[in-house]
Amino acid sequence: MSGNGFISSIRRLIDAEEQRRISHRQPSPFEQLRQQMSDVLGDGGILKEVVQSGEGPPVPQNASVLVHYSGFLEYSDRPFDTTTNFRHPRMMKLGRDMTLAGLELGVLTMQNGEFSRFLFQPQYAYGDLGCPPFIPGAAAVLYEVQILDILDSGQVDDFVALGPEEQNTVPLSRLLEVVNTLRSFGNRCFNQSRYANAKDRYKQATRLLWTREMQSDAEKEKINTALLPLYLNLSLTELRLERPQKALKFGNKALEIDSANTKALFRCGQAYLQLQEYESAQGCLVIAQAKKPFDSDINNLLRKVAQCLKDNLDKQKDVYSKMCRDLRGSMKI
Incomplete structure (x- = not known):
């Protein structure tokens, strides 16, 4: 009995010591x-x-x-x-x-x-x-x-899953929310230099707007208002992808909505410059400059186009001069 009591006492002491250590242990x-x-x-x-x-x-x-x-x-x-x-x-x-x-x-x-x-x-x-x-x-x-x-890409997924007829029954405000989300997606991709992905988002948004059956002039105006920044973004994206012909296409679509839009004129000027159509580029930029005479981007690009025009004319003069010299030389013979 005494032995068992001693062992029990030892165990109680050990348990008490263990509890003391646990209670004083620093929490992890x-x-x-x-x-x-x-x-x-x-x-x-x-x-x-x-x-x-x-x-x-x-x-x-x-x-x-x-x-x-x-x-x-x-x-x-x-x-x-x-x-x-x-x-x-x-x-x-x-x-x-x-x-x-x-x-x-x-x-x-x-x-x-x-x-x-x-x-x-x-x-x-x-x-x-x-x-x-x-x-x-x-x-x-x-x-x-x-x-x-x-x-809210879930909202986009739900809308795209609808058939064309169902999409046309959805309130225009919901369509515009979906389009705005897609444009935001595109902007994120563009800012990360993922231009092909950005273009896909912008084009998806424009397709949704194109297929909308417009019920009134007011609805048409709202759709055009939503299309304008998409066309401008697509034009800039195509320029980054070095596709000036497509950039010009979307720039002109933007001008069909707003003929006085300086961004659209500037995009067209950039596209014409890449296409080496300097006179057309100058024409767009001069109109844009008249609307925003102190815009540094417009003025700098206009100077660049003017220099390209001058260089091109100088090259043409050199070609004509050489042709004339060759012609005179052949006549003497």
Whole structure:
């Protein structure tokens, strides 16, 4: 009995010492974070801390988001995955481009401009197997996420899925929202020098507007107002792709809507210059200059065209002079 009592006493002492060590143990970094985070789903699998609030409604389902993110393991101050070293932030389509379940669910709780931290348990991250050699099995991971822009591409997908007849029954305001989203997509691609992708977005938007059955002059005016910036963007994109003939085509389409549009005149001037049709380029730019006499882009291009015209005339004079010399020489013989 006494022996058993002694052993029990020793065990109680050991358990007490273990409890003391546990109670005095410094909490791990993730444990400290948990104390200031909110439970997104209610099961403790996704915890969130808002570092910088955003604006507007949460990210909609099937949207595309322009996002920066970095993923960290506990006790590591260097990310195992990050987009912050990219020249251009990533545009990611929800339901397609995000392979981490927790990351997509977390993004759906965010607003435009928001910066937040998420702590994902393994079932919402890389699971029991992990992702060797970088992510060990059953590892919790921390992600820092910033939403830079939101494009409601789900709305575009839903509209494009409709047949032509159904599209014509949709309110014009919804069509214009879809067109504006496509143009924003195109602008993002253009700013990243992805000109072919930008052109595809702009042309998709113009096709949707072209197929709309207009019910009134007011509706026609709204459609032309939406078409004008698309034609201007397409003209500039074709110039970047070194297709001046197509750039001229879209520049002229813009002028059909607004004959006094200086951007359209400037685009046509650029296209004619690339086509080496200097007099036509000069004609467009002179009209544009008359409307905006202090525009440096117009004035600089006009000077360039004038120089090209002069050089071209000089070359022609040289050719004629040589022809005349050759002719005189042959007559003497």
